[in-house]
Amino acid sequence: MNAPDLSPRRRAMLWAAVVSGLLLAMLDQTIVGTALPRIVADLGGPSWYVWAFTCYLVPATVLLPVATRLSDRTGRRDMLLIGMALFLAGSAVCAAAGSMPVLVAGRTTQGAGAAALEALSFLVVNELSRDSKKGAGQAAISAVMAISFVAGPLIGGLLTDHIGWRWAFLVNLPIGLVAMGLLVRALPASFGRTESRRTDVDLAGIASLVLGVGALLVALNRHQQLGDWLLPSTGGALVLGVLGIALFVRVEATAAAPIVPLRLLTDPASRRLLVAAAFATTGIYACVLLVPRWYQVDGGIDATGAGIRVYPLLLALLVGVNVGAVLVGSGALRVPLVVASAVTGAGALGFLALGTSSSGALPLVAMAVLGLGMGPQLSGLQIALSRTVAPRDLAAAMGTLLLGRQVVGAVALAAADALYRSRAASDGAASGTGWAIAWVAGAGAVVAGVALLGVRRRLPAPMPAPVPA
Template identity: 50%
Template sequence: MNGAASELSPNRRRWLLAAVMSGLLLAMLDQSIVGTALPTIVQTLGGNDLYVWVATAYLVTATVSLPIYARLSDRHGRRALLLIGMALFLLGSGLAATAQNMEQLIGYRGLQGLGAGALEGLSFILVADLFAGRRSAALQGALAGLMGVAFIAGPLVGGFLTDHVGWRSVFTVNLPIGAVALAVVATVLPASVGRSERRSTPLDLTGIALLTLGVGLLLIGLNERHLVLIAGGLVVIAGFLAVERRAVAPIIPLKLFADRKVAAIMIAGATSTFGLFAGALLLPRYFQQVRDVSATHSGLLIYPLLLGILVSVNVAGMLIARRLEFRGTVLAGAGLAALGALGFATFDASTPDWQSLIFMGLMGLGIGPALSGLQIALQRSVLPQQIGGAMGTLLLLRQVGGAVALASAETVYRAGSDPAVSTGTGVLTIGLVGSLIAALALISLPRGAGRLPAPAMAPA
């Protein structure tokens, strides 16, 4: 634990935890909250041809900036980067609520996402700075569960606010909560927490530029299903990797991948949540179009997926912290997620709702251990000064993996002619592929590689 962090009183640590959890919740909600508000927004502002860009602008800037914030926080401390991110997020939220046309809204959403990258990445890293031992593992599980809650709850919250308050409230709701979180971080968090790199170390500006361009092109290409953009993004990312191999202080520390355990954790982290993204995209559409329920009702019907994640993410975190072994727990989860995905093999319009709810619950129970367990395992598998870069890389890969899962699920869905069967095929294919890749990555590790070192005891 960082020296400055260890000197904080338990009460101050609790205040900081509440602040970063609030920030993470807002950032993750805003990835999905606008989905149910967009039809109303388009009716008000016009620009139906720009529909998808309201979500894409946020996703791209949040994903690209996430590892950059994480890595720069090693140099300048967590507080400085977190405050910058919070300020940008609040500014973007306030401006988005005032947008007079779609072009403005897209620009403001991009600014909002630029701040969200700090909230999404630094929250997990700061918990590792502030807490140790089983407390850290439990909190990592809680944060990971919060991500799942926000991702699935976003459409329901967005629909409720749009129906009862107005679409601009989807953005203004961030302001009071975010302002309080910013004030707590500014007054309670010491500036030196997380600072482990000398400022004289050369900054990897070329790597930052190539990462931004490459991941941006890739994400936009995936969202638009534009092969030229995807190919361009992959070419730029190849150039980025070449630059990172020679960089003194790379944004993405490639030497981490030389450790087989870390490499397996990264691969599993990128693919283990495929079923979550596919289910959250396709199932609400099925319930609305085929079962003819409201948007709010469809959001409630996918709650078994959410509840499964909430239960298993915390149980897995506690098991891993107690047993100091992560592979068995995460592999068991991958098996459950695959079983849930297989349940959609015969899915069609006549499938009883209770069956789909059971399959969703199994998928949620299986995905949860990967959300919490892989983050705990990664933190225990790298040196303290590597946590920023390692966590930033894991979260980046999870975001990119999510974009791949969403684009692939939509492609599978559009290839079919029956909405119900296409939904089942999409969840089955994407969920099963993600679980299998994650499982194979972990199975490939040598015997005993799943064991973790005992952590230092948490302060009182």
Template identity: 35%
Template sequence: MTPREIRLTLGSVMLVMLLAALDQTIVGTAMPRIVADLRGFDQYAWVTTSYMLSSTTIVPIVGKLSDIYGRKRFYLLGLAIFLVGSALCGAAPDMLTLIAFRAIQGVGAGIVMAIAFIVIGDLFPPAQRGRLQGLFAGVFGISALIGPPLGGYLTDHASWRWAFYVNLPLGIIALGVVARFFPRIPTPPRRGAIDILGAIALVGTTVPLLLALSWGGRQYPWSDPRVVALLVVGLAFMAALVTIERRTAEPIIPPALFRNRIIALSIAASFCMSIGMFGVILFVPLFVQAVLGGTASESGSVLLPMMLGMILASGVSGVLISRTGRYRPFAVVGMALMVVGLFALSRLGTDATLTSAGLVLALIGAGLGSVMPTFTIAVQNAAEPRMLGAATSSAQFFRQIGGTIGGAVLGALMAAQSTADLDARLAALRPALEATLDRADPTWAAIADSRALLDTLGRADLVLAAPVLAAARAAVGSSLSTVFFIGSVAVAVGLVAAILVPEIPLRKERHMVGRAPESASA
């Protein structure tokens, strides 16, 4: 490929990545208007859940298939599916149809995201991948910065449907550039039949488990038969998946990957990092609104320092990795910054300020930006050429699973602890309230159901007796302190894994088909 063709290919890939990443942030701002238009409040969460399920599940499948059949056809297919899904979502006449079309859109987004990171490994040697992985990581930070305000602008000045239609003009241009300049990369000979049973078992594992973790402790109790059944089905398919992958010639998730210390430890560290990252993204807005009493706008803007820190650090660390040929120091420093930041976040109380929260989040963002390029580079540098797609997509898959599991478990823990804590605080307050508070005061109705009271803490029009409001804020603050502390422990476990990752020099030449890198196995 000529330098011009490489630039055009990378530009189009980054544009498509930006569109796919924006799609995850831009729709959130439009959701209230979508619900009002399509009248489906009870199905609100499914618009996101259906996208998450399809985009996560497809990643390891397409990664392996692209190793066998090549990247270009799958990238074009994924981009086409994403654009068709975007058009269908924009035209959706009701909520159920929108949910189905979001699942289609998620399949396309999962394919293009998976192939994008694999392509860097195809076109550039490991020593040059650092700055590119840093740029790609920065795309996610940029999407988080511009997605919510863009979604709000389009919804207010055009229609919520343009939150989906906006993908079409730029996506069509990118489709033409990819079709013209995207290289056809040689693939190694296939050693056996396609792992259809493995793909079925992977879907059977991922979908029920993600649904159970999304519902458990939130929409339904963990003991609910639906949640229990999903967990049982998911675990049964997981056992089948492990058995199938050990016996097939071309497994979707090759067990050989996990016998390589670099790959296994990098995936473990990335999994733990994702728990901390999603803990911050999901629960810091709640901290600002429910504990500090901030507005919805303030809860969104407080994340900006983290995103800016991530964009800056990912670019700097990527360049330095390319220059030095070393990746482990950046992973270790980044994970350490995240541990310190999450622990500091756990110490913030009801007297914290938005400025102090922003400074802590900037530190976490710098850690995230340092970490995000490194583990993908380490995995690709250690993987055999014929497993490059499977290795890269497996790393992405487990990172996404880590965030989903972390968000679900931390959310359930927060809900249980905050309710129990508030009940205890209200019981202690009751004698004083009975002596001073009129029975007609709306506070009495509010404290009759502590869980409902917690649900209303973010409302601007909330009127409660001062001691009750303080007790509710303190209860949520205490539970979030626990959540952030557990997040710091999870990242600390990842830090240990990052320290243990063996470091081999980043190669200065591309993988050639049939040629393996120096062994990094145990």
């Protein structure tokens, strides 16, 4: 059964299930981040603090392309159900945790499930949407991302301050179970299956990808905490990550069914879109890390108030993703996305003026400009990539896009924190915040803009969907 064969009722049920799963997975990252200081205080394990982040981040990132590629042989439904089951199991373990090691185990399980939920949500929405509606579908999914980035800290603060941190995990269970029921009822088992189950699984590629990207993420997180590349857990992990990625590229060059087909990276059109997608939204990571912290530490505002003050970024992102979806969905490509990069650069420049004597409106306006620039690229680049690659490569391309965005986002977080520390030590928290966001967001906008200058002016016509295997 293909997407056009689904009745409007089944299509609506699937939208509800897919969006619910994605929202749970993405909100969890920011909600738990806000609640984690209270969790660590209650469970008495401050030395485990960094691992509560890392153990979720690594599987949630490294398994993104693995989930999409495996769904080519299992069908989208089964992989979504596996992801949801893992995420809910991890949530239950975290909610019941009486120690930090148990919490870390639950977070690791959650991360593995979140990878499937995030990657397959983008893919299924693209496949469920008719050609005329793909822009609206990707805009809706990108809007979920924007909401989770900014609303998560606010929700996490409210739950932690007024109900209890265990509810940050318990709320996932009823929503997730309903979503699983909708998936079983509405999505055919064969939906999205384009590869024979007899095709060899790229086990060597999966292993080398986990080794390379996992070690790289551990290195970045440990350096953010320790600030020394000469330690084995930082510099050693970085070297291991580089070697693992080199091994992954070598393995993929000869794999029968690679997790990341190298033709995506050697083809100029898809390569430019993937590079732009990876770098275009670095400003989101920098803002979400630094702005709430500045409001709380320098302004004496509580977690809930700090979350509210990041709303200009959220609202602008919501506008931007819809504008980008409409423009790119209509066929325009280079001009709207290059202009979006320029707008992001303008927002980054605005943060350079942030200091102790700045107007209180300055960061709010700068965040709004950043959101208006990054929003069109959240939705537009995904639409562009889905229309550029061959149908057989759609799942791999979407997984690679999300992997690149997450890895570059992790680098952006580490860079933003390092720039903040170096500047704040001499010029204060306000200047450090503005300096770090300006450089991280601005660098991302420049890289994305340069990559997009080489893409075609308009998108090609949609290609026919592949026949299920």
